Amino acid sequence: MDLQSAGSVVLQALTQATSQNTAELKPAEEQLRQWETQPGFYSVLLSIFNNHLLDVNVRWLAVLYFKNGIDRYWRRVAPHALSEEEKSSLRSGLITNFNEPVNQIATQIAVLIAKVARLDCPRQWPELIPVLLEKVKVQDVLQQHRALLTFYHVTKTLASKRLAADRRLFQDLASSIYSFACSLWTHHTDTFLLQIHCGDQQEALSSLERTLLSLKVLRKLTVHGFVEPQENMEVMLLDFLEYHPFPFIPLIQRCLEFSVSFVFTAAGDGLLFERFIVQCMNLIKSIVKNEAYRPDKNIEDSKPEVLEAHKIKTAFFTHPTLTEIAKRLVSKYFLLTEEELVMWEEDPEGFAVEETGGDSWKYSLRPCTEVLFLDIFHSYSQTLTPVLLEMMQNLQGPSNVDDMLQLLMKDAVYNAVGLAAYELFDSVDFDQWFNNQLLGELQVTHNRYKLIRRRVIWLIGQWIAVKFKPELRPLLYEVILTLLQDPDLVVSKSHNTVNSFRTEQFLPYLECIFGLLFQLLQQVNECDSKMQVLHVISCVIERVSIQIRPYVGCLVQYLPLLWKQSEDHNMLRCAILTTLIHLVAVGSEENRAVLILFEVKYYSCVSSPPALPFSLRASSISLSSAHSPQNHFYSFFFFAELSSENVRTCFQIVNAYTYLSATEFLQNYGEGLCRSFCELLKDITNEGQVQVLKVVEIALKVRPLLAPHLFQPILPSVFRGIIDGERYPVVMSVYLGVIGRVLLQNSSFFTALLSQMALEFNQEMDQLLGNMIEMWVDRMDNITQPERRKLSSLALLSLLPSDNSVIQDKFCGIINICVEALHDVMTEDPDTGTFKDCMLMNGLEEPKLSDDEEPPTEQDKRRKLLALEDPVHTVSLQQCVYEKLKAQQLLMGESGFQALMETVDTEIVRQLQEFLHGF
Incomplete structure (x- = not known):
């Protein structure tokens, strides 16, 4: 795309x-999408958003297209890079x-x-940091702020x-610019x-903005830029408790005194605001929970600084x-506030969406x-x-519905008992409490008692x-059946106990409860509410498996509508996709319509990061259930662009494609897949390396020629x-498995590979082969799976005669490996004394399924058909050893x-000889 001619068109x-x-x-959107892969397009976008005379909305859109293009096309291995x-x-x-x-x-x-x-940065862009350091010194206020x-x-x-290498680079950067950042x-x-x-x-407001930005830079450099911050005299005390606990030890006593005094005594009355309370509580929590301050069981093995920190905590x-902290937490901070009670009445869905999970405790008071x-x-x-x-004992029996404070206090104490369920295991007879009190409280229908009904069903869910x-x-x-029909929406949504049940006991209630959950899903309006209900529905489907088939018809028909309504709500779509995963997994024919919908809409949400893991997982399940490869080849994912959490699922998708239609898939995508793997293997953990090579190994198994x-x-x-x-034993095991496949099933390619490596090592082919066999024999113990051990034996036996x-x-060495593998795979008939290879598979065998077992996908x-063609499952190791030795003898x-x-x-x-007896 020529910059001069294309500028006006773009x-x-x-x-x-x-x-x-x-x-x-x-x-216009379609045209821009087509231009995304055209050379020069991003240079045109750069010139447009740098032109301050153009319309702001146009420049804003140009920046967004440029930013999205970085994610998709900047990496060398990306398609259309x-x-x-x-x-x-x-x-x-x-x-x-x-x-x-x-x-x-400017922010974008x-x-x-x-x-x-x-x-x-810094390898391909070494000039970035020096330029920024110069620009923040200029006198122009605007340029200084933007820089x-x-x-x-x-x-x-x-x-x-x-990654370790990246952390070292950042530490080098921090040490070189830290003094400048402090002075700034x-x-x-x-x-x-x-x-x-x-x-x-x-002017003060402008300076304050620059002060804040400078402080944020300093914070990142301080916390992440030093291995031993206490040895650097310039480093300030920011986030040290979390990242550098030992230098924080001298401050433990003063921090605890300050925080506890303000939050849990009268000293803070009238002075506190929510964010301050949260920070103080987080500081107390971090000191209490910090593993670095926990002495070893054997005190003599503990470091002196650990013992010092433990001593300070114990004394405080x-x-x-x-006692005072616990009582204040429950009786003051656990109580529902007036604002929360008003919200319950005016916006029950908003109230019922609890702000818990993740890092909410860092910012919100209740969590x-x-x-x-x-x-x-x-x-x-x-x-x-x-x-x-003692607090529980004081609240025994039904509470007076006219005493709101008593109801709120009971709600708070029950909350505490639920949170501490595991710690109270030996101290509370919960079954007796359930029968004697909690069950009766669930049956109190007074409107004010809804606080207790909601809390009790939550409490049971915890216990x-x-x-x-x-x-x-x-x-x-x-009780759950009754509560799901409660007129108060907050109570009817308190169904977390459904997530934990015994299938055989739950089945008589499955139809009614599932029907009420579906009604609740339709009744609620907020996305968070629908997500909560979908989560419970997914749990039920997962637990009862194929038993759910008669009851999912309405849900299958409803999900396409819900998908359409959730166009602007990625997290709700994630919940829908999760439910789809479970629906597809149970294999009901009614689910095919939903599956088709998902396949049509799949890529509309894949580009959205929140939905990506769910989309990938649903794709994996879809492919596992596919009968044929038709309409299952989507645009290929290049793993270097994905986070580690999604790469594993992508590997599952690649494996599914390989099993589904190996030749077509590998011919179309094999080269791109290999390029992505090569890029990944440049800087990856041992576990990641194993995952990559397992995908390669499956491809070698399915299409050995x-x-x-590829x-x-x-x-x-x-x-x-x-x-x-x-x-690393696991990595070595996979190495031997990959080369074993090539040696066993494609000997001509192995010979070519051996010739190539001999040139690299400057050795004769025979000498290099001998070194490989010697290392193979030496590291046989690294291989733990019987299948891989048999594969190694068959591979080395293929060199004979x-x-x-x-x-x-x-x-x-080859015979030693074979005898070890024979011990692994041979089973002896106690009646005849003969041996049989337990790895051999019979294609006519069809395992019988119990009523609760799912049929095979x-x-x-x-996989079974492939195993019937795999030498590991079709060749008797016993017979192979005998025939190879006989051929060597001849x-x-x-x-x-x-x-x-x-x-x-x-x-x-x-x-x-014992194994070969009878041949």
Whole structure:
């Protein structure tokens, strides 16, 4: 795309794409989508959003397209990747404009520069940091702010990288610029204070923004930029408790005194605000829970600083202090507030969506108080258990519905008992409590008692997995049926106990409960509410499996409508996809319509990061259930663009494609797949390396003639790993499995690979082969799976018969491996004394399924068909050893073969003869 001629065309398309007229909007969006892969497109976008004379909305859209393009096309292995020349030009252009007048656009430009920095800095973009450091010094206020904004986003992004090499690079960067960052923050802080003193509020606000950005940069450098921060005199105390607990030890006592005094005594009355309370509680929690302060069971093995921290904590958290903290947490912070009660009445769905999970405790008061209570109770359960039991005892019996404070207090105490369920296991007879009190409270229908009904059913949900007799569960299911029909929406949504049940006891209630859950799904309006109900529905489907088939028809018909309604709500679509995963897994024919819908809509949500893991998982399930490859080849995922959490699912998808239609899939996507794997293997953990090579191994197993050629770029590193004696057993096991497949099922390719590696190692082929066999024999113990051990034996046996002196020299080792494998796979008939290879499979065998067992998926069937062609499952190791030895004997003659057998240990020979008895 020529920059001069295309600029006006792209500008026009962007202008139309900002239009409210769909007749202009849709064609423009389609045209821009087609241009995304055209060379020069992003250079045109850069020139457009750098032109401050153009419409703001057009420039904003240009920035967004540019930013999205970085995610999709900046990596070298990406399909339609940008050329190195264009990327170099774009990098230069991005750091020439620090005078963007629009704040929102300036922020987006800073973010996209950070995205490029994550991929290219410092190796391909060494000039970025020096340019930013120069720009933050300029006198122009706007340029200084924009450069500082970019500096912050770049620092934040680089600090978030977690690979060891990237962390070292960031630490090098931090040590080189830390002094400058400190002086920058000090300068802006002093300027701000001076301007406040002079009464120049407008300028002071501008300086405050720069002060905050400087502080954020300093925070990232401080927390993530030093291995031993206490040894660096310049480092400030920011987030040290979390990242550097030992330098924090001198501050433990003062922090605890300060926080507890303000939050749990009268000293804080009238002075506190929510965010301050949350920070104080988080500080207490971090000190209590910090594993670094926990001494070893053997005190003598503990570090002195650990003992010092433990001593400080023990001295502070006395019985009176702990008692006061626990009572204040329950009686003050656990109570529902007036605002929450009003919200319950006016917006029950909003109230019922509890703000829990994830990191909500870091920012929100209620989850913060609950997490603090849980951690303190866990750490000091012996002290606090009697305190909580006393609070329970004071609330025995039904509460007065006219005493709102008593109802709120009971709700708070029940909340505490639910949170501490595991700690109270030996102290509370929950079955008796359920029968004598809780069951009766669930049956109180007074409107005010809905607080207790909601809390009790939640409490049971907390205890049901801890201590609840199976014979009481049917009674509980009766209660759930009633509560699902409760007129109060908050109570009817408190159905978390459905997530934990015994299938055989639950089945009589399945139809009614599932029907009521579906009604509730239709009744609620908020996305979070629908997500909660869908989660419970998914749990039920997963637990009862195929038993759900008669009741899912309405849900199957409803999900397409819900999908359409949730177009702007990615997380709800994630919940829908999760439900789809479970529906497809149960294999009902009625689900095919939903599956078709999912396949049509699949890529509309795959591009959205929140939905991606669910989409990938649903795709994996879909492929596992597919009868044929028709309409199942989607655009291929290039793994270097994905986070580690999604790569594993992508591997499952690749395996599913391989099982489904190996030849077509590997021919169409094999080369791109190999390129992605090569890029991944450059910088990956041992576990990740194993996962990649397992995918390669499956391809070799399914198409042994085609796959070695497609994955040829990977195989030399595998061969090299064997010769070099890879020290991680699991990795070595997979290495031997991959090369074993090639050697056993494609000997001509193995010979070519051996020739290539001989040139690399500057050795003769026979010498290198001998080194490989020697290492194979030495590392056989790294292989733990019987299938792989048999594969190794068959692979090395494929070298026989041979008159090659090197192979004959390694004959003893080959026989040792074979005898070890025979011990692994042979079973002896006690009546006849004969041996049988237990790895052999019979295609006529069809295992019988019990009523609760799921029938095999289509992929299970494909795996079995593949196994029927796999030498590991079709060739008797016993017979193979016999035939290979017989052939070697014929080749060498009786005397020569006898001399060869004498190189084998006599005990190994005796065991071998036992296995071959009868041949």
